[in-house]
Amino acid sequence: MWDIFAIEKNGYYGRYGGAYIPEILHTTIEELKSAFDQARRDPEFWHAYETLMGSYSCRPTPITHLENISRDLGGAQIYLKREDLNQTGAHKANNVFGQGLLMQRMGKNRVIAETGAGQHGVASATMAARMGFKCTIYMGADDVRRQRPNVFWMQQLGAEVITVEDGTRTLKDAINAAMRDWVGSMDHSHYVLGTACGPHPYPQMVSYFQSIIGKEARKQWETMFPGEQPTAVIACVGGGSNAMGLFQGFLDCDACKIIGAEAGGRGLEGHAHAARLAQHRGTEGIAHGYRTYFLQDEDGQMRDTHSVAAGLDYVGVSPILSYLSDIGRLQSEAPTDVEVIAALKKTIQREGIIPALESSHALAAAYRLAPTLPTSARLLVSLSGRGDKDIFTIADALHDPAWEDFITETAERYKKKR
Amino acid sequence: MWDIFAIEKNGYYGRYGGAYIPEILHTTIEELKSAFDQARRDPEFWHAYETLMGSYSCRPTPITHLENISRDLGGAQIYLKREDLNQTGAHKANNVFGQGLLMQRMGKNRVIAETGAGQHGVASATMAARMGFKCTIYMGADDVRRQRPNVFWMQQLGAEVITVEDGTRTLKDAINAAMRDWVGSMDHSHYVLGTACGPHPYPQMVSYFQSIIGKEARKQWETMFPGEQPTAVIACVGGGSNAMGLFQGFLDCDACKIIGAEAGGRGLEGHAHAARLAQHRGTEGIAHGYRTYFLQDEDGQMRDTHSVAAGLDYVGVSPILSYLSDIGRLQSEAPTDVEVIAALKKTIQREGIIPALESSHALAAAYRLAPTLPTSARLLVSLSGRGDKDIFTIADALHDPAWEDFITETAERYKKKR
Amino acid sequence: MNLEQHIRERLKKKPVLVMSHLICGYPSLDDNRQMLQIMHDAGVDLVEFQFPFSEPSADGPVFTRANQKALDAGTRVADCFELMAWASSKFSFMPVMMGYTNTVIQYGEDAFCQKIAACGGRALIIPDHPPEEDTQLLAAAKAHGLCVIMLMTPTNTDERLHTLGTKASGFVYGVARRGVTGAKTAFDTGVATCIDRYRHATSLPLAIGFGISSSDDVAFLKGRAEIAVVGTAFLTAWETSGPDAAKQLLAALT
Amino acid sequence: MNLEQHIRERLKKKPVLVMSHLICGYPSLDDNRQMLQIMHDAGVDLVEFQFPFSEPSADGPVFTRANQKALDAGTRVADCFELMAWASSKFSFMPVMMGYTNTVIQYGEDAFCQKIAACGGRALIIPDHPPEEDTQLLAAAKAHGLCVIMLMTPTNTDERLHTLGTKASGFVYGVARRGVTGAKTAFDTGVATCIDRYRHATSLPLAIGFGISSSDDVAFLKGRAEIAVVGTAFLTAWETSGPDAAKQLLAALT
Numbered sequence A, B: 001m002w003d004i005f006a007i008e009k010n011g012y013y014g015r016y017g018g019a020y021i022p023e024i025l026h027t028t029i030e031e032l033k034s035a036f037d038q039a040r041r042d043p044e045f046w047h048a049y050e051t052l053m054g055s056y057s058c059r060p061t062p063i064t065h066l067e068n069i070s071r072d073l074g075g076a077q078i079y080l081k082r083e084d085l086n087q088t089g090a091h092k093a094n095n096v097f098g099q100g101l102l103m104q105r106m107g108k109n110r111v112i113a114e115t116g117a118g119q120h121g122v123a124s125a126t127m128a129a130r131m132g133f134k135c136t137i138y139m140g141a142d143d144v145r146r147q148r149p150n151v152f153w154m155q156q157l158g159a160e161v162i163t164v165e166d167g168t169r170t171l172k173d174a175i176n177a178a179m180r181d182w183v184g185s186m187d188h189s190h191y192v193l194g195t196a197c198g199p200h201p202y203p204q205m206v207s208y209f210q211s212i213i214g215k216e217a218r219k220q221w222e223t224m225f226p227g228e229q230p231t232a233v234i235a236c237v238g239g240g241s242n243a244m245g246l247f248q249g250f251l252d253c254d255a256c257k258i259i260g261a262e263a264g265g266r267g268l269e270g271h272a273h274a275a276r277l278a279q280h281r282g283t284e285g286i287a288h289g290y291r292t293y294f295l296q297d298e299d300g301q302m303r304d305t306h307s308v309a310a311g312l313d314y315v316g317v318s319p320i321l322s323y324l325s326d327i328g329r330l331q332s333e334a335p336t337d338v339e340v341i342a343a344l345k346k347t348i349q350r351e352g353i354i355p356a357l358e359s360s361h362a363l364a365a366a367y368r369l370a371p372t373l374p375t376s377a378r379l380l381v382s383l384s385g386r387g388d389k390d391i392f393t394i395a396d397a398l399h400d401p402a403w404e405d406f407i408t409e410t411a412e413r414y415k416k417k418r
Numbered sequence C, D: 001m002n003l004e005q006h007i008r009e010r011l012k013k014k015p016v017l018v019m020s021h022l023i024c025g026y027p028s029l030d031d032n033r034q035m036l037q038i039m040h041d042a043g044v045d046l047v048e049f050q051f052p053f054s055e056p057s058a059d060g061p062v063f064t065r066a067n068q069k070a071l072d073a074g075t076r077v078a079d080c081f082e083l084m085a086w087a088s089s090k091f092s093f094m095p096v097m098m099g100y101t102n103t104v105i106q107y108g109e110d111a112f113c114q115k116i117a118a119c120g121g122r123a124l125i126i127p128d129h130p131p132e133e134d135t136q137l138l139a140a141a142k143a144h145g146l147c148v149i150m151l152m153t154p155t156n157t158d159e160r161l162h163t164l165g166t167k168a169s170g171f172v173y174g175v176a177r178r179g180v181t182g183a184k185t186a187f188d189t190g191v192a193t194c195i196d197r198y199r200h201a202t203s204l205p206l207a208i209g210f211g212i213s214s215s216d217d218v219a220f221l222k223g224r225a226e227i228a229v230v231g232t233a234f235l236t237a238w239e240t241s242g243p244d245a246a247k248q249l250l251a252a253l254t
């Protein structure tokens, strides 16, 4: 398999990566690096990780053939790697439980996490509950509003959710706030970063845990289609963790295209999107502890981004993906909100699968590509999460009056009760 | 394994069962019986079913050890069979996809289903979308109100949801309405009953498809604990399908107790519960096409029932469970709403697992029992579904003011938009 | 005279008898008495007394609602018996109990049949009770001189119709179409073929129901069947236009 | 004279120098000019000009908000340079650029350092830039006669402190405690031990920052460190009680 450790040099992937951290974290990061290095060299560790994910979540997750949509589109056959079936409903669980095992090795007992869509927050809170850690989650005020159900569950899971009112009140501000917490609490706390970004070793460590997706998928694929490579593997790219997870299984397949789907938002003309790699919209910069392509202005101030999917609405991107993009291995697409909602509806209605809005970006890219390919071609798409969490957003996007009535009635009931 | 077909005689299990159907359905039911009999004798059929559930859902579902709660309670070790990880979030998927395969064999193209909690409705709509069937779902008006998120998803999945305003406006009225539809549409339509109730062969057929739970669990158990039986297997009992599913794997283990958890509601003193077997609250009757224990008055009118869990709020119960209860093989418990909410909270906070309110009844029963047993004892509990769907009910039960604020703000946003 | 003989007797005077229907307790027991008077006055031959049930799964929306309202108003099984007894003592039509299995078995099959007979009832129509199910209903009815009316339906095979025919007594209730009560039926060659098939399976008088609402419908049955069943049409007339309209409807049909 | 020499020169006149801090563009550039006058009048020795950044992850809540407001008000990097140049031309304290790596690399490491030097700046404090990361910052700073200030922190090992010491020039910024800017620090034996460790690792002048807000705090540093850094305390005084309060605070500290 393609080896993430072989391409890294001092925490860099080509020009990208590094660890731009306050000096106060130097020791903590060094400890983390060595704990991670020891763990990954210990064959027991990966085994314990797989066992945990196989008994607490439902790994290996299956691969589902989208029979109807493939037929409708008349081109390539589309297959999904079903991360939506995971405990907590997304691939985020993989990373979080991996880091949880590492925390046990490091003897830390408090989790700090940032979250955008809330999926990583729910996953972190879940891990903390299960492993007996304390847990503090930082979440931008706008995301708290957009993803209240996830906030509700995090709190039920016993996590303290801190609403971040700084900056653009979204994911990037939550990252900063989490970092600030860590800078004061590193003795007992571990910062469970939710995606393949941040200072070294996070991009690598998160990708390592998420490689369980690609490892499984590769094995499953070889059983399903012996000797044949997928025509392309496709994943949505927020920070890049589910993408890195799936891609690692296929980067060494030279005939297989590697495609990332970023948030096209309202289109790439203005700034209401989060496409960093697609059409080279991002420029090199350093923030949140690492060097990568960011959406920023000439002074290097991070821009306000937009996506219908809270989990893709982020200014930076995994340095490993920036590198893969530079060397031409990764192709990037950026379907718009409108295309994404259409892909979501199609997947629900034709296949009975409710994808997360994030994952629907990967589907939109697949549905673009499939009709241009022969029916013998095969696409493997990462279905990174389920869409239940997005009910408020989807109901809004689809303008469901019965839903609005229900919410209005519920609000009235609450008012009477008070 | 214990054989459901061996104990049946002309559609009866002891005194219970039968097919009390309008004559107009006679032929349809005969066709169904023979299609089902042929299918179950065809080894390819079960294989196709397992393959489908292994690629579209995540079967076999794992068994999870509740390490923390078992330790807290200081008694038996508690294990969960994780049906909550299934596609659509509950065991309901098993039955529905099984019946879908049968529909393909029978050449029918329209699904009729009733639903209470909405889980069976979502599962049916999912199956219909995936298999290309039309779909009509009947749901009591009160349940539509209680379970709006599920209604929303059913509609997005392309199903027509018909709100039933008759009777007590809950599950039993939805069953009657579905039956009425079928009586006029049986040429093309199949009634996908959602639980192990109704006229023969439904109790048997639904139990057969759900036996995938028990088959898997038995095999997993034998690998985990060779030569040892569970001290008890525990499942919540609405109509009885998840219970029958799990129990079938262990009914032949003579040392293993079989425990059903019914809805204790506000306590068994009044009528605000749905305990039919526990404390012999039900009396024999015939309705909805079969003979079993019902909650009814002296004239045989069905009573209004109550449970915090919409999916347990039903007047009847599987005739097979009534039989098992009569012969003393099944023990029944009825934890109250209050106990169930406490069990739910405990499970979320200590194990990071969000159980459905229905499943929380089984957990409540397990948490009662565990401390009375030695630490060497082992309980296997059916975690029939996940609790995401219950967010409105749980938020109400736990009185979360932030959730209420969120709903109020959302309602105001809708008002402005209009 | 047994029920069949009674029917044959009446058939000597007119080609098609009428069986009308009410739901005990709906809109009220008082209304029921007024309905029965009207039925009697119109010369109705048989009356179905439907005992309301909380799970009327073979009924259409109009009857379902009526069942529920009768129960909401507190109608008990005892009230139904009383109404039937009152009618038997006062009118000359033949009362038939109609209802669901559970009502019978809760009372006890034998006690129930005894009571029906005592109230002047002649038969039972239990749409959710196929003849082969193992209650004591058939035996009890026989013991108390009651007929259990078999329903024949368009979906039955000839073989099944034959079986039903052999179990039938009194008369046979032929269902005109698929579906529950309450919807309109197009009385056409499809229905005619159905009736032929029923006819072939029994020599008992044949009642045809589900959707009869006009004198044309009754005319259609002439020479094909012996009894026209008027259910929803009567109740709908009563509900929407009052007793006079209901009376006129019956007058047109009888 | 290089920065270190300048500092040593000043230390001849008083035992502890003061380095104060402002965020360019907050509350406004006009306010900044007034602040700088006050700092000058109070005899402040060094001033940190923080260039606002959208991701100030090493700053506490007060500075984070100020960064954001400065940007919301439209503050550009060019404005920061201008303010620094204006201050250099008018006052005798030593300006130090403080900010985040991205601000530097977007401008270009070399161009940025050249510009800072041209504006009279003497050093750069970049809290998210560890010395081993591979930007051109250190080389560019050297080329333009600027110091890149190393931060020493309580969590560093002796070995790490030694490495930082060898890379340092101008002065060393010793962080008094864990955490971000803005919270109170208890100046006690814990801090004293920390300072000893920093002292051991460098012979450069030692600035101590994070949480200095009273003359007692400065007194504590006497004989232990050379520079007291006053950051949040000044801004908080300004925000809550206005320029006079800020002036009094500095008077008490210097």
Ligand SMILES: Cc1ncc(COP(=O)(O)O)c(C=O)c1O
Residues within 6 Å of the ligand: A090, A091, A092, A116, A117, A118, A119, A120, A194, A195, A196, A236, A237, A238, A239, A240, A241, A242, A243, A310, A311, A312, A356, A358, A359, A384, A385, A386
């Ligand atoms: C379901 C889902 N998919 C994808 C993402 C994007 O993250 P990443 O790019 O790290 O996979 C998120 C982030 O929250 C998510 O919730």
Ligand SMILES: Cc1ncc(COP(=O)(O)O)c(C=O)c1O
Residues within 6 Å of the ligand: B090, B091, B092, B116, B117, B118, B119, B120, B194, B195, B196, B236, B237, B238, B239, B240, B241, B242, B243, B310, B311, B312, B356, B358, B359, B384, B385, B386
């Ligand atoms: C999650 C869940 N568990 C259990 C039940 C009860 O049904 P049964 O007793 O058929 O398993 C339901 C019914 O909707 C359900 O949704």
